[in-house]
Amino acid sequence: MADKEDPKKGKRSKGTSKEVCGYPLSIFFIVVNEFCERFSYYGMRAVLVLYFKYFLRWDDDLATSIYHTFVALCYLTPILGAIVADSWLGKFKTIIYLSIVYAIGQVAMAVSAIHDITDTDRDGTPDNMTFHVVLSMVGLLLIALGTGGIKPCVAAFGGDQFGDHQEKQRRTFFSVFYLCINGGSLLSTIITPILRAQNCGIYSKQKCYSLAFGVPAALMMVALVVFILGSGMYYKAKPQGNIMLDVCKCIGFAIKNRYRHRGNQYPKRKHWMDWAEEKYEKLLIAQIKMVLKVLFLYIPLPMFWTLFDQKGSRWTLQATTMNGDFGLLVIQPDQMQTVNPILILTLVPVMDSLIYPLIKKCGLNFTPLKRMTVGMILAALAFVCAAVVQLQIDKTLPVFPSASQVQLKLLNMGNKTVTVQLQDNEPAILAPAQVSDEYFVFDTDQITVLATAGSTTVHRGISFTKGKRQKLLLPLDLNKEWVQIDDLNSKPEEGNNAIRFVNGKNAEVNVSSAVANFGIIQPFHYSNYSLIKNGKVTFNLQSGSESCEYSRDFGFGSSFTFLIPNNLTFGQNCQEEITSAEDIKPNSVHMALQIPQYFFITAGEVMFSVTGLEFSYSQAPSNMKAVLQAGWLFTVAIGNFIVLIVAELAKLPKQWAEYVLFASLLVAVCIIFSIMAYFYTYIDPAEIEAQFKKVDDDDEDDKSKQQKAEIEMVKRDSVSSSEDDEKSK
Numbered sequence: 001m002a003d004k005e006d007p008k009k010g011k012r013s014k015g016t017s018k019e020v021c022g023y024p025l026s027i028f029f030i031v032v033n034e035f036c037e038r039f040s041y042y043g044m045r046a047v048l049v050l051y052f053k054y055f056l057r058w059d060d061d062l063a064t065s066i067y068h069t070f071v072a073l074c075y076l077t078p079i080l081g082a083i084v085a086d087s088w089l090g091k092f093k094t095i096i097y098l099s100i101v102y103a104i105g106q107v108a109m110a111v112s113a114i115h116d117i118t119d120t121d122r123d124g125t126p127d128n129m130t131f132h133v134v135l136s137m138v139g140l141l142l143i144a145l146g147t148g149g150i151k152p153c154v155a156a157f158g159g160d161q162f163g164d165h166q167e168k169q170r171r172t173f174f175s176v177f178y179l180c181i182n183g184g185s186l187l188s189t190i191i192t193p194i195l196r197a198q199n200c201g202i203y204s205k206q207k208c209y210s211l212a213f214g215v216p217a218a219l220m221m222v223a224l225v226v227f228i229l230g231s232g233m234y235y236k237a238k239p240q241g242n243i244m245l246d247v248c249k250c251i252g253f254a255i256k257n258r259y260r261h262r263g264n265q266y267p268k269r270k271h272w273m274d275w276a277e278e279k280y281e282k283l284l285i286a287q288i289k290m291v292l293k294v295l296f297l298y299i300p301l302p303m304f305w306t307l308f309d310q311k312g313s314r315w316t317l318q319a320t321t322m323n324g325d326f327g328l329l330v331i332q333p334d335q336m337q338t339v340n341p342i343l344i345l346t347l348v349p350v351m352d353s354l355i356y357p358l359i360k361k362c363g364l365n366f367t368p369l370k371r372m373t374v375g376m377i378l379a380a381l382a383f384v385c386a387a388v389v390q391l392q393i394d395k396t397l398p399v400f401p402s403a404s405q406v407q408l409k410l411l412n413m414g415n416k417t418v419t420v421q422l423q424d425n426e427p428a429i430l431a432p433a434q435v436s437d438e439y440f441v442f443d444t445d446q447i448t449v450l451a452t453a454g455s456t457t458v459h460r461g462i463s464f465t466k467g468k469r470q471k472l473l474l475p476l477d478l479n480k481e482w483v484q485i486d487d488l489n490s491k492p493e494e495g496n497n498a499i500r501f502v503n504g505k506n507a508e509v510n511v512s513s514a515v516a517n518f519g520i521i522q523p524f525h526y527s528n529y530s531l532i533k534n535g536k537v538t539f540n541l542q543s544g545s546e547s548c549e550y551s552r553d554f555g556f557g558s559s560f561t562f563l564i565p566n567n568l569t570f571g572q573n574c575q576e577e578i579t580s581a582e583d584i585k586p587n588s589v590h591m592a593l594q595i596p597q598y599f600f601i602t603a604g605e606v607m608f609s610v611t612g613l614e615f616s617y618s619q620a621p622s623n624m625k626a627v628l629q630a631g632w633l634f635t636v637a638i639g640n641f642i643v644l645i646v647a648e649l650a651k652l653p654k655q656w657a658e659y660v661l662f663a664s665l666l667v668a669v670c671i672i673f674s675i676m677a678y679f680y681t682y683i684d685p686a687e688i689e690a691q692f693k694k695v696d697d698d699d700e701d702d703k704s705k706q707q708k709a710e711i712e713m714v715k716r717d718s719v720s721s722s723e724d725d726e727k728s729k
């Protein structure tokens with residue numbers, strides 16, 4: 001396919017693409033491609049950790065580190081894609097080839113999640129886990145190569161479709177491009193978790209990860225087909241040889257040459273890159289200067305991503321300690337993240353059509369670098385909001401025992417009132433089937449207990465484990481064994497509720513529900529904890545031929561111990577008879593309080609990221625557009641590494657303090673960035689390149705004129721000498 005280049009200097013045609021409202025039609029295919037690709041990427045990512053945990057059966061730590069390694073890899077591979085595109089294959093072919101790699105990776109993931117492939121004993125679990133692990137790791141590597149590789153090319157390829165006179169349209173294109181990213185990711189993060197929750201399988205039905213990965217794989221194929229369909233309309237800039245190698249060699253030569261001529265006797269040059277002039281073209285040197293100027297400006301940028309990418313980790317963890325009941329809708333902690341793309345979809349049009357024009361009308365020159373600075377400040381503000389919310393949450397969180405403390409609750413399983421004196425505390429009076437309201441706190445692990453029920457008094461010294469919350473179950477007959485059980489020492493994860501039953505009856509009781517099965521509980525024993533989601537749950541209690549029901553509404557993040565009393569009558573329902581001990585209170589701070597922090601971080605993202613994407617394109621020389629896009633994405637990868645380093649080094653005991661630390665770091669970096677931005681002069685790479693080309697052309701013209709003159713002279717000389725010869729003859 002031939003590249004279409006306008007012979008008129010500086011202006012470029014848009015291939016054979018028709019224009020619609022001043023926009024090349026070809027960009028329609030590019031934005032649809034981006035929509036499908038981001039659907040594919042975010043849809044797969046949304047269920048990845050759960051796939052590691054529940055399908056591959058990895059523990060939390062392994063699942064989390066492989067997940068973050070994968071994400072980091074996705075932002076490191078853009079460099080590879082950009083080099084291949086700018087110096088070898090061109091953006092068009094690079095996008096096609098890497099999209100194929102990407103789609104193969106997605107298919108590999110979908111196949112790796114089919115449990116039936118290795119489920120030889122048909123019990124619903126894979127029998128050859130190595131097969132599934134290897135295939136999914138190969139799949140993820142291919143996806144990281146594909147998604148990262150095409151990422152800088154697609155944005156730059158879209159920018160290429162606009163002529164130099166269409167700067168305004170190109171800016172709008174980058175906004176629409178960002179909208180498509182978020183439209184695709186919003187839809188997929190809603191849809192793939194629903195697909196995952198379905199049951200599917202040939203021999204046995206299991207959670208349908210293969211469908212949750214299969215749909216993103218299909219969308220990636222659609223993305224590829226759509227991109228190919230636009231093929232005849234694209235403007236395809238030619239790759240210009242191994243430009244990266246030339247750049248490295250040129251920089252290396254400039255440094256060496258500068259070092260060789262370091263004495264005072266050598267006149268200074270305007271820029272250190274000018275020391276390459278002896279060997280390299282002025283055009284290449286000018287292009288390298290443009291790139292270095294922008295890359296230098298990128299140095300502080302990773303700090304923005306450090307804060308931004310904590311939405312998915314710290315903020316989701318924060319949401320697990322909050323109440324997600326929105327009345328008609330109950331939001332799970334990880335679903336709060338969808339607030340980001342939803343806000344993007346509203347904020348980008350508002351900014352583009354209202355805020356920016358309004359600022360312009362006020363006579364303010366809101367340059368791209370100023371927008372990015374404001375974006376950083378907004379992100380810092382978001383973290384201040386997160387810190388304030390955290391302080392509210394901390395007030396409601398239970399105080400768990402320190403390493404040297406013991407916390408103890410008493411539970412009376414008998415049918416008489418018991419008076420219990422723990423160490424020197426005031427005596428606690430427990431009616432039958434009653435649990436003490438609060439935990440008693442001790443700084444020792446040896447506690448003396450004096451218990452009296454009726455005429456029986458028992459005095460015991462009991463050892464407890466320091467650093468733990470425990471319950472002491474007082475039996476029907478105080479002279480019998482006193483059971484000690486461990487309570488939870490932390491909030492249940494992901495906003496779940498941890499529930500267990502203690503059987504105070506003389507007979508076995510079977511406790512079951514639609515969401516959890518507690519099994520048969522022996523007399524005066526207890527069940528394990530079961531994690532259940534928020535909402536109403538009805539428990540069925542059965543002992544012999546008798547049964548009854550007990551219903552309870554659960555919020556988020558609570559822990560309860562339910563006591564089946566000794567004298568339970570098993571009427572129609574046991575609603576009034578079951579005793580409950582609220583060991584950990586449900587989350588009371590509402591998730592809606594996270595909306596301001598999401599608003600600020602997303603407004604910051606629109607100002608910083610959408611602008612930065614366009615800035616990286618507009619300030620890059622024509623042959624290094626994709627390379628600068630990759631440089632931009634590289635700042636995201638560095639930002640992610642900083643999260644790990646700062647969190648590890650700072651190790652602040654309070655989460656709110658960590659949020660404030662990150663906000664302060666970003667403000668400090670923002671000040672440095674604004675100083676750097678102040679000294680940055682915007683350039684028009686096409687204009688600069690055209691000037692150099694003109695100088696070269698003029699040189700060429702001069703050279704060819706000179707050559708022609710010389711040839712003429714030689715001709716004339718030879719003619720005159722032959723005339724002389726003739727004459728002399």
Ligand SMILES: N[C@@H](Cc1ccc(O)cc1)C(=O)NCC(=O)O
Pocket residue numbers: 038042178181182185186189337338340341344605
């Ligand atoms: N706003 C993000 C996309 C996003 C979507 C859903 C989430 O849960 C988190 C983030 C964005 O636009 N990122 C840029 C990109 O190229 O992906």
